[in-house]
Amino acid sequence: xxxxVKIVSLTLLLIVALEAFTQNGTTTNFLPGSFxxxxxxxxxxxxxxxxxxxxxxxxxxxxxxxxxISLNNxxxxxxxxxxxxxxxxxxxxxxxxxxxxxxxxxEVLGFxxxxxxxxxxxxxxxxxxxxxxxxxxxxxxxxxxxxxAYLDQTEDALSGNKIDVNSYISAALGYSVIVNKYLTxxxxxxxxxxxxxxxxxxxxxxxxxxxxxDPEVTPYTYYIQPNVEIYGSLGKQPEEGLVEIIRNFxxxxxxxPFGNLGAGLDVGATYRFSNKFMVGLSINDLxxxxxxxxxxxxxxxxxxxxxxxGVEDLKNLVFNDSLNLANTFLTLKDSLxxxxxxxxxxxxxxxxxxxxxxxxxxxxxVTPVDQIGCMWRYRGxxxxxxxxxxxxxxxxxxxxxxxxxxxxxxxxFINLGAGILAxxxxxxxFFLVVDKVNxxxxxxxxxxxVQAGLTVALNKTRIGKKGFIETKKELPKxxxxxxxxxxxxxx
Numbered sequence: 216x217x218x219x220v221k222i223v224s225l226t227l228l229l230i231v232a233l234e235a236f237t238q239n240g241t242t243t244n245f246l247p248g249s250f251x252x253x254x255x256x257x258x259x260x261x262x263x264x265x266x267x268x269x270x271x272x273x274x275x276x277x278x279x280x281x282x283x284i285s286l287n288n289x290x291x292x293x294x295x296x297x298x299x300x301x302x303x304x305x306x307x308x309x310x311x312x313x314x315x316x317x318x319x320x321x322e323v324l325g326f327x328x329x330x331x332x333x334x335x336x337x338x339x340x341x342x343x344x345x346x347x348x349x350x351x352x353x354x355x356x357x358x359x360x361x362x363x364a365y366l367d368q369t370e371d372a373l374s375g376n377k378i379d380v381n382s383y384i385s386a387a388l389g390y391s392v393i394v395n396k397y398l399t400x401x402x403x404x405x406x407x408x409x410x411x412x413x414x415x416x417x418x419x420x421x422x423x424x425x426x427x428x429d430p431e432v433t434p435y436t437y438y439i440q441p442n443v444e445i446y447g448s449l450g451k452q453p454e455e456g457l458v459e460i461i462r463n464f465x466x467x468x469x470x471x472p473f474g475n476l477g478a479g480l481d482v483g484a485t486y487r488f489s490n491k492f493m494v495g496l497s498i499n500d501l502x503x504x505x506x507x508x509x510x511x512x513x514x515x516x517x518x519x520x521x522x523x524x525g526v527e528d529l530k531n532l533v534f535n536d537s538l539n540l541a542n543t544f545l546t547l548k549d550s551l552x553x554x555x556x557x558x559x560x561x562x563x564x565x566x567x568x569x570x571x572x573x574x575x576x577x578x579x580x581v582t583p584v585d586q587i588g589c590m591w592r593y594r595g596x597x598x599x600x601x602x603x604x605x606x607x608x609x610x611x612x613x614x615x616x617x618x619x620x621x622x623x624x625x626x627x628f629i630n631l632g633a634g635i636l637a638x639x640x641x642x643x644x645f646f647l648v649v650d651k652v653n654x655x656x657x658x659x660x661x662x663x664x665v666q667a668g669l670t671v672a673l674n675k676t677r678i679g680k681k682g683f684i685e686t687k688k689e690l691p692k693x694x695x696x697x698x699x700x701x702x703x704x705x706x
Contacts, residue, residue, distance in 0.1 A: 268325025474508025
């Protein structure tokens with residue numbers, strides 16, 4: 216039984232240690248009436264004149280994405296006495312280019328206000344953090360299964376793997392305007408304050424294998440030639456280099472809170488073909504951060520011999536009853552840092568661009584309270600993640616709605632999502648979203664995301680025939696509401 220616990224724990228450790236998120240959650244996009252829906256498109260109209268986010272709890276989200284490993288494809292023969300890592304199964308379930316990771320976001324302040332019917336202003340201050348790893352299938356196969364299938368292509372067997380850690384504060388001032396009854400435009404410029412950054416600019420690792428003919432060299436010695444450059448800004452620690460900071464996980468606040476400045480922009484538009492059908496288009500996260508405070512650089516350009524043993528040592532640790540998983544992970548990390556012999560170097564400021572996303576959405580109200588929605592989202596850069604989501608939303612009452620959806624993310628066809636939006640005590644609005652659930656079986660789960668928040672929403676509005684946002688008290692006689700509650704299209 217102890218072995219099973221160790222296998223499960225080690226698998227979860229690998230998932231948490233390597234994962235990145237990639238901002239693929241889309242469920243909130245299908246909750247009309249929620250203030251957070253505007254995060255996908257600044258042109259969306261919030262059907263309240265005034266919205267005030269409760270500081271610290273108005274929008275909390277955390278997501279993890281992992282298309283590499285689950286308990287079922289990492290372990291076989293799992294019973295009370297025996298459990299084995301299935302290395303072949305782990306590799307075979309990988310894509311050629313695997314993007315894996317975690318993301319967290321906390322809205323410190325959120326505020327929205329309508330001015331003179333057509334105009335809507337928002338203010339959002341968020342703290343965001345994400346860690347992304349790009350893992351090549353050939354590299355994982357080489358490390359886990361050995362060189363058997365890679366002898367003819369070992370020169371790039373360990374290249375192409377990258378890591379990117381990014382954390383910053385975003386202060387965004389949004390503005391949307393109803394141009395006419397069909398078209399709404401939205402803009403959201405941002406000022407960015409960088410907290411932490413770590414990224415791998417170069418990750419070329421050459422490899423040659425001794426043929427065993429030289430009696431002075433251990434047969435089949437592997438010679439690894441790393442050409443690696445890592446840049447980082449991880450807080451002021453002048454007495455230590457970047458290697459020591461990574462080794463000891465000693466991240467501190469930047470010495471200059473305004474030393475890592477950047478700018479960003481979200482732009483969007485919606486077009487209403489009728490009261491029942493609307494499309495939206497947006498591009499988010501256009502921008503950059505100039506990292507100038509506490510910057511460091513690591514590089515490793517050399518060749519040294521290494522006798523490769525695959526994961527035999529790791530497997531021995533797994534089946535050792537005295538295994539300490541935390542110490543094992545730290546030992547592996549330290550061994551990698553020692554082997555690469557990364558050298559600390561002086562580093563000037565450097566610029567990192569944000570990873571933009573392209574969003575195309577459509578909404579059809581099939582009845583006054585039933586809506587079908589669709590969204591295609593593409594995130595570029597090194598990640599190249601395409602997400603197609605189809606959703607159904609039901610307005611159960613004027614104060615409660617629910618949505619369910621499924622997303623196709625790259626080649627993964629099952630990524631379920633669901634969310635609720637409830638208004639209580641007249642103006643307190645609560646939403647809860649769970650998405651990217653790829654299986655209801657915990658042993659098959661690779662991804663999951665959760666998002667929740669509380670806001671105060673005041674003065675319900677709707678969109679009149681002329682395209683203006685109007686409060687219900689101000690509706691003209693010839694534009695009175697229908698007998699049915701058309702809450703959905705009051706975006």
